Amino acid sequence: MGVEFAKGHGTQNDFVVLADAEGKLELTDERVRALCDRSRGLGADGVLRVVRSEHVADAPEGIEAEWFMDYRNADGSIAEMCGNGVRVFANYLVHANLAQPGGFLVGTRAGDRAVVVNDDGSVTVEMGPARVFGESTATVGGRAFAGIAVDVGNPHLVCVTDVDLAELDLTVPPGHDPVMFPHGVNVEFVTEDPLAGSSSVTEDPLAGSSTGTALSASAIHMRVHERGVGETRSCGTGTVAAVAAVLHRAGLDGGELVVNIPGGQVHVSVGDQTSTLTGPAVLVGEGTLSDAWWLSP
Numbered sequence: 001m002g003v004e005f006a007k008g009h010g011t012q013n014d015f016v017v018l019a020d021a022e023g024k025l026e027l028t029d030e031r032v033r034a035l036c037d038r039s040r041g042l043g044a045d046g047v048l049r050v051v052r053s054e055h056v057a058d059a060p061e062g063i064e065a066e067w068f069m070d071y072r073n074a075d076g077s078i079a080e081m082c083g084n085g086v087r088v089f090a091n092y093l094v095h096a097n098l099a100q101p102g103g104f105l106v107g108t109r110a111g112d113r114a115v116v117v118n119d120d121g122s123v124t125v126e127m128g129p130a131r132v133f134g135e136s137t138a139t140v141g142g143r144a145f146a147g148i149a150v151d152v153g154n155p156h157l158v159c160v161t162d163v164d165l166a167e168l169d170l171t172v173p174p175g176h177d178p179v180m181f182p183h184g185v186n187v188e189f190v191t192e193d194p195l196a197g198s199s200s201v202t203e204d205p206l207a208g209s210s211t212g213t214a215l216s217a218s219a220i221h222m223r224v225h226e227r228g229v230g231e232t233r234s235c236g237t238g239t240v241a242a243v244a245a246v247l248h249r250a251g252l253d254g255g256e257l258v259v260n261i262p263g264g265q266v267h268v269s270v271g272d273q274t275s276t277l278t279g280p281a282v283l284v285g286e287g288t289l290s291d292a293w294w295l296s297p
């Protein structure tokens with residue numbers, strides 16, 4: 001019998017995709033941890049269970065999408081949303097003939113997300129609003145970094161810094177304020193590229209009227225420590241949070257930036273009502289988990 005899986009990644013943030021249309025799999029925390037373990041399992045930053053929305057007991061009310069992305073972090077915890085995962089999920093649906101190429105909705109715990117699978121294999125996701133909700137501090141190696149708290153369906157703390165990102169030790173979780181982030185937080189460290197020319201703010205149809213100054217960057221660099229995972233090569237919701245924070249610092253309501261992460265590059269557009277994320281989504285291969293492995297403790 002066996003359990004069918006696929007493996008994929010978006011800018012090297014990698015996932016095990018489990019086909020479970022009728023919601024029959026018992027996906028315990030321990031099974032997720034075993035699947036994501038790079039020695040005893042398939043290895044991944046997270047698991048994407050492909051299930052019809054009607055079979056998801058804790059799906060938010062009003063979900064219209066036929067297919068729901070039941071996302072789990074590598075430690076087994078549930079997260080509201082995954083920006084890289086939803087692109088891989090969309091590509092998988094088309095590949096498995098569960099959705100037609102073009103645009104459709106994917107259900108997530110942050111709500112329905114409109115996706116467009118582009119001809120070049122990239123996927124554009126309507127990520128909803130990126131909401132700045134305060135300021136806080138992250139600590140790495142005893143050093144404090146000022147950060148901006150951003151909600152993209154899941155929580156982020158974005159620290160814009162001049163420090164060389166390569167110097168940061170993210171093998172241990174950055175310290176954060178548990179009162180501000182009672183359910184944990186994804187922490188992004190961001191540097192800005194100086195603009196090459198004098199024209200600065202990019203044209204963005206999503207952007208509202210801005211009162212702030214021009215952006216001092218057209219691209220940013222980011223490293224991330226993800227809640228429930230550790231340092232990853234990319235975090236899609238984190239890139240949206242990073243752009244929202246950079247715009248907020250510049251006093252701008254909207255704009256568009258390229259975000260460079262260790263696993264590649266994505267394009268992010270943020271407006272006052274919504275945001276979009278465009279980036280690659282790669283399906284690596286497919287297979288079947290052995291029953292013996294699935295049932296082993």
Ligand SMILES: N[C@@H](CCC[C@H](N)C(=O)O)C(=O)O
Binds near residue numbers: 078081082084228235
């Ligand atoms: N890698 C994801 C985010 C996954 C969830 C996150 N670790 C959390 O717990 O909120 C992305 O691409 O957005």
